[in-house]
Amino acid sequence: MPRGKTIDTHAHILSEETMRLIGREAPSIAPKLTPIDAGFAVLEVAGVPYRPFPRGGWDLDTRLADMDAAGIDVQVLSNTPQTFLYDVDPSLNTTLAALQNDQIARTVVTYPDRFMGLATLPMQAPEAAAEELYRAMHGLGLAGAQIGSNVRGRNLDDPALEPLWETADALAAVVMIHPTQVAGQDRLRSYYLNNLIGNPLDSTIAAASLVFGGVVSRYPAIRFLLVHGGGFVPYQFGRWIHGWRVRPEPQVNLKESPEAALKSLWFDSILHAREPLEYLVASAGASRVVLGSDYPYDMGTLDCVRQVRALSISEADKEQILSRGPLALIGGGITQGTA
Template identity: 30%
Template sequence: MALTGDIRAGIIDVHAHWLPRELLALPPGNPYGGMNDRDGELFLGDTPLSFATAAMTDIDTVAADTVKAGLGTRVVSAPPFAFPVHAPSDADDYVAAYNEQLSRAVAGTDGTLVGLGLVRLDDVTAARREMTRLARAEGIAGVAVPPLAQGRSYADGTMREVLGVAAELGLAVLVHPMQLPRPEWDHHYLVNLIGNPVETTTAVASVLLGGVLEELPDLRICFVHGGGCAPSLVGRWDHGWRTRDDVRRGSSRPPSESFTRLYFDTVTQDPAALLLLSAHAAPDRILCGSDYPFDMAQPDPAGFPQDHGIDAATLEVNGRLFLGLTPART
């Protein structure tokens, strides 16, 4: 079990973001021009992010907002712009600095906040070294990773091996999209509105059809935004798995069977989408999420799932299981 100590009682939000001011420049090679504060508002390059800088950078603000939202604990990770994927071999210092500051920051919140660290996905040796440190760090439960890197996902290669290290060390994995640009998505914020769920869906398919959970049965992996489009496609994937040799080549189980072993958060912005997710996912694998503090965040992360059939006790127990903590409390 990587996470030591205990957390505050109550619903656990597994999907929120934090980045210290000292690291707003983002990792080497990032194409965004870094993040910056302008009169208290945070910008990505010259693009306003529509929330206060403190909500991303000030750990006391994040902790206070957690309590205001009616949550017991919030799990924070870096915003996806900070993933070390553009020049990973030059990002070791940035990754180590983030993870060290994250552990120190969350450790001072009396269990209100838990951290998910950064890790490289291009080098298993470097990943193992950093993840071993994370497994020993106070207040850290796992890592946050992108769905895709260098045009690949988790079915094979180094990225699959990184998941193996996470399972071996007992670290939870949160998969968060990066808003990868495409020409047809250069307007109406489609890079987020379509791009984010499509990236996530690609990673879900990669894990299911690649047989990752068959190899790594102890892996705790969560896909945010309700799994993207995956709940509406898993039946189609099952059909392809039954009828095509190339679809079932990497797995011995139909996708719908392995789907019940994945974790998903509740950030769907649509009750019908949450109900569809609940129809396909296992009841003990649905986690509260918020996407705090971004403008696409679920504004009432604790109330939304409860209003649509998922009670507070279940959300707390499920969150504890994902973090690697014992499920029962007195």
């Protein structure tokens, strides 16, 4: 069967121009790069270092070469989690989010055949987040937003976020949930467990909050995308459904089985092994799994296209994951706009 363009739904960017503009608005937060070697640097945001930050995170030539080598035709760009900035003054982050979104949109406009985009939002200010989502989709042509898995420790079913969900539903937005400020960090300090376990754990908490809080059911037009294969969600479908049946607590805000809400969620392909990815496709369905790389981070993979093509599934399902599904997810959320 003919192959469509491969579309990587999960890729982060922080250009040097974006860093400069953030620094002009907020010098104390200004992202800084300290070279390690030709391919890596230390990225520091608000004084907090992340290492190693690969060159493709800020350098478009490197990014495009990596995409070509990996067989990725299109990336969906989102900001780096380091620049969610939910801890800063809400009005300041409203400005910084808009600045980042303008830069992502300009990259998409400059390379329309290679990139699509998602916004970042000032989640500590839900009304402003809703307004920025509307601007990003209608004014900039972005497909929706990437948001953190919690907002300064508040779960995503927090009533304060209702204005955002109402707007996202009206726009049929893509909302990609990315782990941040993960739970249990006091027990995850060794062995890189804050990422190996903490990131999928916090994605799972976010998904459970959205499902059992009734957000997914109340706002069915929002397309929620869970990264890193959905954390632990795909492997606990049955437990959640059973728990809702036998316990009163899961029924407080959800008056029907969570099964329908769970089946509406989307998942990226980043699981790093054939067996769990095949299980994800079998349990969620190929129509709900989309290609992802987590570029440029070390817990991502540029082997993502090859991994999907190596699965023991039909060629039609592979094409669904690599091309048709991402286009349905992301392309369907793009409205008119220019940068």
